[in-house]
Amino acid sequence: MAILTVQQLTKVYEGKQTYRALDRVSFAMDQGEFVGIMGPSGSGKTTLLNMVSTMNQPTSGEVWLNGENVSLISQKDIEQFRRQHLGFVFQHFALLDTLTVEENILLPLILDGKPIDEMKRQLHNIATRLDIQTLLQKQIDDLSGGQKQRTAIARAIIHSPTLLLADEPTGNLDSKSTKDVLEVLLDLNRERATSILMVSHDPLVASYCDRVLFMKDGQLYNELYQGEDREAFFRKLLDMLALLGGDRRDFLSVYLPKHDS
């Protein structure tokens, strides 16, 4: 059954120059699927994710999540909807520096007014799964990039959302942390059957997805399935990216040493 259906989604940014960031994008995603989105920068990936996440309104087209038409949900209920069905992971972690790791992870449950016992139980489960038990009492500023992202993932899934949205979750990480985070995502997808929609620049990361959608100039350009062999899939992705052209720098970054974090 399709958990997410996107139909003819179009977004036009009005401004000094109107800009068509999304152009009639349609696709569907099944329960438990791990879907990647790739494409040159500026191709509309983030815009697409923001439409799906209800953070921004499409100009036309529909987003159906878990059988509900998202654009018909009233402004009043949208927060409730978001926190029941969606989890977010961002490139820059988006953690609260005023809170500890534990408090950050618990935020969605706190907001839902869950009983303390349940919160503690969930926290324990998640922390064990993501291997961050020892970090729980730490301040955000004391964590490494990988630890931050794992914390962010823990927060995004603690309330078992229908869909986990990740916008370049490894964009700010070194290769070791990238691997850690990727493993966590895969584990969640395999063991808990969490559906994940992830934007990534990194073909290596994307090669772990069941399926990768390619975007160009706001349109869906192509899609590739993993099939049997991940290595082969990785090479297919590289070929596809070369074909897409656009800004080569985006992809080259994979082979160059990272500067940040």
Next chain:
Amino acid sequence: MTFFQFIYRNMIRNLRIYVAYFLSSMISVMIFFIYTLFVFHPQMDRGVVIENTIQGMIAANLIHYLFAFFYVAYSIGALLQARRKEISILFMHGMTSKQFRQMVLVENTLIGSSAIVVGISCGLVTGKLFLMAGAAIMHIPPLSFYFPWQAIGITIILFILLFLLLSWTTPFFAHRGQMALLEQRKRDETSRISIFLSLFSVTLLCSSYYLTLTTTKFTVFIRFFPVVIMMILGSYFFFTQGIIWLMKFIKKAKGIFWRKINVIVISSLVIRLRENARHLFLATMVFTVGFCTLGIFASTNVLNKQFQLDYPIAVGYVAKNKQANHQKNLGLIKNELSMKGIHYTTASTVIKYIEVASKEIPIIAFSEYKTLSSKSGFRFREEPLGIYEAMGLLTSQLDQYPKQETYKIKKSNVELNQSKTGQHVVIPWRLLQSQGLIVSDELFKQLPATHTEVFTGFYSEKYIKTIGIGNSLAKEGRVMPSDHKNYAMVVSGTLLQNQIRLYRMIFFITLLTTIVFFIAAGSILYFRLYADLVAESKRFTIVSTIGYTERDRNQAITWQLGVLFLLPIGVATLHSLVAFVALQNYFALSIAVEMAIVIISFWIAHIVFFLLIRYRYLWNLKKQNKQSRREIHGELDY
């Protein structure tokens, strides 16, 4: 680009974080300048206000300067703290300590000089208003506006000194923290909160409250300073430790802490309270002093009635010997009274001085005390004295006599037993400058006197009209024994008028300071928060992805701002209420109404101010939010 250009541009770009520092400096300059404007007003020393008023104002001025000193020092510290990250980056890129000192100096010079210029200008503009208002409140002829070279000079010199000294010393203090600056700041500073100090602060506050509430007229002088010091220390540790410890304690109670916005509000509050602890402490102290002072001096009616209890006579005259000028003086007073159309009656009594131990004390006879009391219009209800019994002679409502005391009189074997105190003042303190006794009529006749004086009182209903009577004899309404004339004299009307002026002056100045400080404290707090607006807005954008609504956000902000803004005035109110109970001891009449009016007015003003600031803060946050959303959700700006 030279280093100076770099500093200058850096400041212009980060204006937001310099605003609080500039404001606190500017306001310090302004208050000081306005004070000075008053003190050096040419009309001031030509006798419009009596001498001690001016001395009081000079003292207040000095205190204010000291206060400004600490305040500006603290603000510089806060500024450097806020710029930790930037400074540590500069150090990493090879800034030398010398350059760092230079940078602080240049910045302070720029901000300091603009604070002086703007402060004085604002002071000049408002000075005219203040002079008018001041004169109206003090009921003195309007002071003319003058161009205050003197005041300007003094303000400029003193504040240049202040800024130079501070910019020279602060880098040294900052230097110690430099290595620490290079590391990431640890939010976990809260671990340095000590339970011991927190409990200590609570203990201090509670015991100072207890001591204050149980103070009597007799213990107040011993207790005053220790209790004030306890209260100050207690408040200091309360704001730097106690309240934060309390928050941490709440954090442990997951049932409360893990509820909706609580987790966000309390976590932020811990950080904000820590950052602003000393500021909040100072605000509390200024409010407390302000409330108490204003409360007392707003009670002029009560104070005037109190005065009448201390000065039941319209004019009082004590002839210290039998020289001829006394008849002439008394005649002169009578003449002037009649000329003003004041009906009066007189009464006089002999005051004997007897030798007790090492000193001489004045005594009067019980029957005379009774006569004078009823002349003064008091209802007399005191029991006659036994032969060797004595009563304390009240010379002011504040007089205190021991509960039980024996006096051995020299050159006779009489022992006097003083076990009670008269209820009324019949001879004011300024005529005796010493405590005395009331003795039985028989004993009065027997006791050997070293010398005798004669007191004459003029009694009248229209007491206040005696302003200016006997000016040739008693300048400013009084000649005291310590003035070494052969008479002592008080003119109640003149004294009362001077007292009223003095009190109004104090009221006015305190009001001025408290209001300016009140606005300053609020604005400075606001700009502190404003400097952190970007980070705060990011936080709220983050929690909105988790599902916090705009309403949740506004609630969280209201709580945070509310605690920060209302905590000082709340604690100050508590302090003042306790102090007020103790102060009431000094007043024969209740000052509750005046006190309540003062405190309630400040609360109303403060709440309005708080709402305004909350509104502005939310507005700015909303504006900032667009930017934050872009950063977090990767939306681009076009």
